[in-house]
Amino acid sequence: MSTFHGPACGALVQARGLTVARRGRTVLDGLDLDLHAGERLFVRGACGAGKTTLLHALLGFVPAAAGSIRLLGRSCRCERDFAPLRGPLGMLFQDSGDQLFGPTVIEDVAFGPLNQGLDADAASARAFDALRRIGIAGLAARPVHELSGGQQRLAALAGVLAMRPRVLLLDEPTAALDAASAARITAILAGSGLPMIVASHDEALAAALATRSIDLSAPDQHPARRHVRGDISFPV
Template sequence: MNAAGPLILGRGLRLARAGKVVVEAFDLELHAGERLFVLGASGTGKTTLLHSLLGFVPLAGGELQLLGRTCRSEQDFAPLRGPLGLLFQDAGDQLFGPTVAEDAAFGPLNRGASAAEAREIALQTLARIGIAHLAERPVHALSGGEQRLAALAGVLAMSPQVLLLDEPTTGLDEAASERLLGVLADSGLSMIVASHDPACVGALATRRITLAPAPR
């Protein structure tokens, strides 16, 4: 890939959910260092768009390139789950390890790291985002803010090039939100963020685009 080229390039994207078109003729570009915010009213397809970038929602039309690769089929998307890391809107949907450390180690283990290597990566990642003290905490015993940070640790343990963040501050109190935004800003990673939160937009956004409702 050309180093100056976009990390993500979509042209004429068309996305459908439950048989209904929610995104039509949408163009998308993300370049290195950008923190791109996707804005729009509820129901305009922001979550659907993020999930389509990992192949969880099939494209109904258009062309998509991720990290220089044209992606159409599951075979194309599968190797990019890790280099593109998705933080779900509901962190509880993303946590399934018995403890925080074991959850963060799952991705590296799945990519071929030994148990010792995966645990070291997990512990380093937890320390990096300031939750090393939660390493042995059961995931079901976490607060909402702790869950969000633990889920982010699982994403960051995969050493992503791009973060995809779905309403990352939803449901968090002011202190937890500020902590999460600080971690994201310090990460230095390129990201696409769907958010309604003005504080989140103001703290992170380098560029903004708006999804309009698909024509009926």
Template sequence: MVEPPIIALEHIFFSYTEQTPLFADICFAFNRDDKIGFFGPNGKGKTTLFRLIVGLIKPEKGQVLFRGVPVHTENQWRELRCAVGFVLQNADDQLFCPTVLDDVAFGPLNLGLAPDEAKKRALETLKTLGLEGLENRLTHTLSGGEKKLVSLASVMSMRPDALLLDEPTNGLDPEAKARLVAILKNLPTARITISHDWDFLMEISHSFMTINNGKLIDVDSDFFMRPPHIY
């Protein structure tokens, strides 16, 4: 039997205002090994698509399937959110605990791990991401790059099946960006990455998509090599 996609969107319609529908009949499957680069102009609904996937907003029509099952109840959404980690664009929104360790252990504790296991898991995650030594730092004293990486750690510590990364390189200097690329390249977790940085997207993704007239469009990687492209 074929494994159902982690997430499938079926005939999704969504709009913020009546005149301009953001999504019109979107169908999309996100599989276990997908590493998708997602680009497109501002205001076309990239972040909104992520928010629809994790149920922070609900579509007007259509449904979200998690491992082949339509998601309806809040408990199902919670299960989905624990399996699909969403790393927010603004790390200050993501890191709400006073110390790094508290923050990285927050997810595992919500998964029901005992405090010492959660702590162990948090320390392991920090180590995997090369962030050991940061655990006792106060989150508000971290640099912008550290905040980004810690917010990735705070999601990775839940061992998600898939990641949704919303502009992870925003505000990072080349050095921090290179570090993030190295981390993501070694990460087997399926992911969709929103970015305006093509070089970055090319390095960490296997397939690409964009959004046009309310539809998702697959784009092959030659697209980037073909100057001048539309964006």
């Protein structure tokens, strides 16, 4: 397995002129975006503005109609380029049902480390460690289909962290969580030291975490839907 050290400096995630259409409608139109070490970039925008589409496009789950993507310094054009980077760049999906395979929570969370080449004991230890960090070790033996929405979200996040990613892409990480769980996740993310791109409507999360933000609905970033410059900073 290759190790991705990425560029000594420069962006960890970079998009230039990223254009994505869904069902023939342009959702992202010429977006420029950079994420550097130490940054926690928030992506805001109304429902349907394209936040999820952006995160999916950055990891190659949705094809770009135009533009370029570089991840950890590597140019990514096709599945062969993106696939090996989906461990170092850990994605939390908006719909946890897209993320969890089961059958049990511990097996699900251990799946990523096993896939990274760890043996069963090491993968299991890594998975338990992640579950403890998230505060759901007590759910380890539960079938994933029996989890509540919030519990699924926490299990999915444990699965992402168990892979020891270098960068996080998080789609609504606190959605469906109670206040205590949301606070714990916020603290874990803040304490992780990891650079991240977070799509969220949660202003408390943004206030606690964001070092920079972009708004996909902002008119100055969707001028007549021609050219979007998405990495304009503004105070958060």
